[in-house]
Structures are given as structure tokens and as C-alpha cells.
Amino acid sequence: MRIPTRHMERPFPFLGRPALFVHTPKCGGSYVAAAIGRRRFARAPEQRHPRLRGHLTWIEYRDRLAEMGQDVRDRLTISLVRNPWDWHLSWFNYIRADTGGRRSGHVLEHTLFQRFSFHDYIDWLEDPDAPRGPQGYIVRQLSDWFVDESGRIAVDHVLRQEHLADDLRRLARAEGLCLKLPRRRRNASRTAGARDWRPFYSDHDAERIARRHARDIALFGYSFDPDPAR
Numbered sequence: 001m002r003i004p005t006r007h008m009e010r011p012f013p014f015l016g017r018p019a020l021f022v023h024t025p026k027c028g029g030s031y032v033a034a035a036i037g038r039r040r041f042a043r044a045p046e047q048r049h050p051r052l053r054g055h056l057t058w059i060e061y062r063d064r065l066a067e068m069g070q071d072v073r074d075r076l077t078i079s080l081v082r083n084p085w086d087w088h089l090s091w092f093n094y095i096r097a098d099t100g101g102r103r104s105g106h107v108l109e110h111t112l113f114q115r116f117s118f119h120d121y122i123d124w125l126e127d128p129d130a131p132r133g134p135q136g137y138i139v140r141q142l143s144d145w146f147v148d149e150s151g152r153i154a155v156d157h158v159l160r161q162e163h164l165a166d167d168l169r170r171l172a173r174a175e176g177l178c179l180k181l182p183r184r185r186r187n188a189s190r191t192a193g194a195r196d197w198r199p200f201y202s203d204h205d206a207e208r209i210a211r212r213h214a215r216d217i218a219l220f221g222y223s224f225d226p227d228p229a230r
Contacts, residue, residue, distance in 0.1 A: 001044030004178040013040040019076040024145040027080035027161045035179040079146035082161035084213035108133040
């Protein structure tokens with residue numbers, strides 16, 4: 001993918017700075033794609049090549065690009081992160097509402113979650129023998145998408161879902177990019193009218209998510225209580 005550095009480059013997907021978007025799911029990727037340009041994003045090699053499609057991690061991109069004779073370090077690399085407690089509530093609501101699991105690909109999970117409470121969902125996460133589909137996205141830490149084997153952040157920029165528009169503006173200034181931010185964001189997977197995930201968690205369930213996402217919390221300072229400064 002190439003990200004435009006000047007307004008005149010925006011209509012031409014083959015112009016701009018070489019970049020790689022490591023798409024952590026359920027963190028605002030559609031908004032990032034719109035800011036870069038949906039047509040440009042759709043024509044990116046990562047979207048068209050069969051070995052580069054999907055929510056690959058930085059490690060997977062690095063290795064697959066190397067097999068194709070390319071170096072991931074030759075591209076500006078960008079990824080996303082989100083508060084883990086918010087992330088799981090978003091996943092649960094998204095998959096439950098995704099009829100037949102067609103959009104998410106989580107067909108089995110969609111069927112299971114129809115009869116789950118959110119507490120049941122966390123029980124399911126914690127059970128290694130529970131039935132689950134092949135994707136495995138939900139059971140990962142968010143940082144799995146953008147760290148190397150040592151657990152260090154490998155991408156150039158990690159944008160926070162909580163203030164994605166501001167982070168994209170900072171990215172554009174820092175790297176000299178020409179982005180066009182959409183006017184508003186939507187998140188259909190969030191419970192209608194709810195902006196605070198805390199009422200959906202018991203103390204025990206909140207602690208279980210904290211343990212599952214220990215590295216995410218250590219890297220980004222996330223906490224169960226929303227912090228408007230983050």
C-alpha cells in the first residue's frame with residue numbers, strides 16, 4: 001500500500017509512501033482505511049495477494065514478505081490498539097449481531113453467543129477446551145498483532161482506538177502524510193447507547209481480562225476504569 005504525501009497523489013493508488021497497515025481487528029480499521037482512501041486501500045497488494053490477506057500479525061507479514069523477496073522494514077508500519085475490556089465487549093456484541101457469522105467469519109461463535117451472557121463469554125474465553133472457530137482472534141492479546149518474538153513493539157506507530165482521529169492527525173504531521181479523516185465514526189458492535197464497559201463486568205471477570213491482557217496493559221497503561229487522558 002502507498003499512503004499519499006500530497007493532495008495530488010490521492011486519486012492515484014500507485015503514488016505515495018510505501019506503508020503496511022497491520023490491522024488489529026475491532027480497533028477502528030475501517031476508519032483508518034477511509035482516512036487513507038478506500039479505493040487505494042482496496043487496491044493495496046496486502047488486500048489482493050492471497051498470502052497477505054486477512055488480519056495478519058507483523059511477524060506473519062514479515063515472514064511472508066521475506067518469502068516474496070521483500071523487507072517489511074522498507075515500509076512505514078502502522079497498527080492499532082484498544083482498551084482490552086472495551087475490545088472484548090465489542091467482539092461479543094459484534095459476533096452476536098453478525099447474522100450467520102458472515103461478516104466476521106466466526107460462524108461457530110455466532111451460534112454459541114446467541115445463548116451466552118457476557119459472563120458466559122468470558123467463561124468460554126477461559127476454557128481451552130471450549131469449541132471455537134479457526135480464526136483465534138478473540139483469544140489473543142491485542143499486542144500480538146504488532147510485537148516481535150521478544151514482545152517488543154515492532155511497528156513504527158500504534159494508534160489508539162480511544163482517540164483515533166487525533167492519533168491519525170499526529171501520524172500525518174510526523175510522517176508527512178496526506179490523510180482525509182471521515183467526519184464521524186460508528187461502532188455498531190457496541191451495546192446501543194453504552195459508552196462505559198464497566199457495568200457489563202463483575203470484579204472477577206474484569207480481573208480475568210486483566211490477566212489475559214497483561215502485556216497490553218504493561219505496554220499501554222490501560223486500566224479497567226476509563227481514563228479520558230489516554
